[in-house]
Amino acid sequence: MIHKQLSQTLEEIAEQLLREAGHAVPEKLPVVIEHPASDRYGEYSTNLAMKLVRVLKKNPLTIADEIKARLVHHPRFAGWFERIEVAAPGFVNMFLHWERWIVTTHHQDALQPVNIRQKAVIEHTSINPNKSAHIGHLRNSCIGDTLARMLKRAGHEVEVHNYIDDLGNQLADTVVGVMRTSVRNRYSRFGDFCWDVYAEINRKYREQPELEQERANVLHHLESGHNNIAWLGMLVAEQLVREHLDDMRQFGIDYDVLVWESSIVREGFWEETFKMLQKTGLFRQESEGKLAGCWKQTADETDPAGETEFQSDKVLVRSNGILTYTAKDIAYHMWKFGLLDKQFRYQPFGHGVWSTHSQGVEQDIGRADMVINVIDHRQEYPQQMVKQALQVLGYDQQAAQLRHVSYGVVSLSRATAESLGVDTSDGRSSYPMSGRQGIGIKVADLVSHMEAVIEAKRSQHEGLDSRSIAAAAIRYYLLKFHLQTEVVFDLEQATEVSGNTGVYLLYSYARACSILEKARSLAHTARSDITAIAAYPTSVGLTPQEYAVLKKLAYWPETLEEVVAGLTPNLLCTYLYELASLFNHFYAMCEILKADEGARRFRLWLAGRYRDTMHDGLSILGLPAPNRM
Template identity: 55%
Template structure:
């Protein structure tokens, strides 16, 4: 990567300066950045300001000494065309672009490191809504980033087929009469789930049916268990198929029932029972419950009065029903290869495997690191899984368990009103609720977006409108900072200009059109022939070059910080800079050398944007 070469060169120069002055140099990260103004170089560092106290010299003096050392070393083998010192002690570096163009920059690989990424994990009791889709888009993009940066990645979709939500749908199917015209089973169950929760409110005695159903699902025998299995499998198939439209795929479905029925929780229970932190309470509100005692001094987040957020986390309730966290702890012990047990695997669909009672032996799990994409409301249960690993002495694994938390998706007042929600209280956003049947189904959003795109297109010979719709929705859900709550608005989501996936794809296709014309005119640069760089690039050319040089650094930063929105920001800026270059610098007109350089720059741009689109899971079309 370019930044690594710059830091290495600066590090050696700083070491030499310190050595000359007789001061021990303690190597640390050298800050570099791209200045806002091109007048301040392509890259800049403030290292001289940081060293002033240690070296007891003015920052400007230190900067001059470092700049002299850089020149003595050959300016990173000719990579720097100019090194300047600016007050109060900055070192500004200008890149020698012809030298940069000759070099190959890529990311270091992580051979042998396996990462398990768990995402989507929608309750298998009804159709998916846009809140679920944000999880899936974030998770899949992280998978793409990690693979692009050299990681071996295994993708899990965890299916909670023993939870309250599925139990409620099963209770509804058995007790709530419902008729209507439905194309998909998940849509039918969406209304069943909503209706049964209304029935609970009107007839509280019905809630006992949920408890009975939970027991039946966990035991795995009889009509109720089979009905639960059939419901879950049918809906999961719909979810998986739905996600394929967004380019989202999985390696393995892990069923919660497999964890319980095949003894994974029993094995985890045996391990935890050997620690003083896991005890069965004998008195008080939690009498009869098995709980995992919190580390002293920690305070749980969330509702302190809820069973889910007791300071002593309940893993097994007094009635013997396991909590979600208990099963999650067993699952994570298996993920890291810490249980002497494994699943059997069978093929769920082409290329997708599932855990089960019988099947093949396959090398799933045994991860070096685990990443879970779960919304910010699940922060505390995720902390408890990490604590369980620590209690068992698996501190290294606990340190490599990462929770990618994100803000939930709510509805704007306009969108909420369109769904029939009372917005007279004037709130800025309205939460979606499956129990109340309030939300935007993924299929409905795709249909709306496809219709909007189709109506706005004059030329329909390019990408299919449905493909564009999937890409536009995916980008909309990715471009926000992870911690941001997305206030979903139908109008904004269906926009096709501005910071959108459509804009990126259109710009990629525009560059492709230019390159096709250049190829027809015989203007493409032959391999091995030096690019005819101008002595002083135009401002639009220089800005585009500088941003292109930052791609690998952006990719690495997104992988390290697990932040897909960084790729969105980079790609949008890149597309904007190219369109500015396209309008200000005639590419296929002018002097021969100028045209060859600009055609080469267009090709470099398209290759880089294509890489970014692939990481984001968007098409790279030849025409829109």
């Protein structure tokens, strides 16, 4: 991988220059490699010389010349660069030798599997089983599933968990609502019925605050189990989880195991963790104040929040004995890392998914080397408490391997909120979804709406069906934003099929497949005669459109490595969109099938290389790669 090797080599050269001048080598050297905006500066550029000026006390051009000389004669890059140039005020610009690059990378995997194969447990989705899933839940699932695909692509063993909070307030509210409200309507799904029930019971709480005591009673019954209310809660939760899994399956999202919160409590996982925490100095029972009787994880001197903030998040066991979500999450993570002597048992839940169950069978699940949790940014502090608990218990290595992938929530644009009946007279640009008020866009409704839009816009109906295209378009829409961005969901914008959209990528991929299919025999020749293809850029020269696609393809391995290392799906979306745009421009400006033999051979190879790269990227994003659209 050129970029990685170049980075390592420049670090070595910087160390050599510093040592030869009698200077100490800093722990982190300032090596930056860029892709020049202008073609005249090559494919790679570094400003390392200017970073070393202050220490070496030399003219940056002199330092750049020394860097160039060492790069030219470095065995790692023999033949890789056609030339290396120095440009004011001290840049070192490198020009790839395309013939060498084409031949060398023709049969090479863009991302070599990691040397150390680790087991990663990724937890995502984890929707409260109290109503239908909405688009905010879907963003979580799309991110989590894409991260799982990334790590699998890098060679890791990946296990996907979906945590089911069947002992929480939200399920309790729906159970109370089923018993105490009268919602009359025609529903095709149980979750849609529960959507209205949940909103209605929360309206009643506001009118009759004394009803909230029923929630507390239901919570006690759910946690103790083996009673009428616990059975009702289980039936509600199981049906809703099945509907949630059906929703996600149409987006290509699957799971390995469902971990039920009730299993953590009833199988003694929390009890064992509780005993371990009691032996530490940062876990105690409060004796006075509003938290009297509560067991609390206290802040240490490194706690950024101090003792006055996030008090409720620090409580692990309430004074009435009910466990908080954080308490159960700590026990869950102890098990994830294989730090408890206990193991779950499992039974099939359908579609290859295992589910924790006391009467099940043993499976080799858990015991992770690293744990990744996809949870929105509002849960950042509880996630810190889990990490802190691991550290307090002496599991620093595991704490270091616990990663919270935070993301911004999904809200509704003004136009979309107004279409749902939300009062937008205050003129805000976005409005939060609210399950308690019944405001939001259900996943099933969004897919159906998008399917109708796609169907209306299609001129041909070959290849993928409209529902599959709709699911791909929605998935890409939710992945293309930076993780920390609050997605202001606009229904009209989400249903666009041109520009930076999933539909645009699918059409572009299908176009490359169509070209290669039309020239099947030629394409085979083009892709096998790699020596003649490799000689084309130097012997004939490249058009700007050919060069732009070729250069972007050369950046695929390093882009993929960056995406996997940073767990950043949006960067992958950006790369694939830019690559598709360049390919479409190349297609529009350059004859392919009607070109002369040498150009046709090279351009068919370029189309094939584009198709293979797009297939790789689409697969990681969880999007289909259709031969026809």
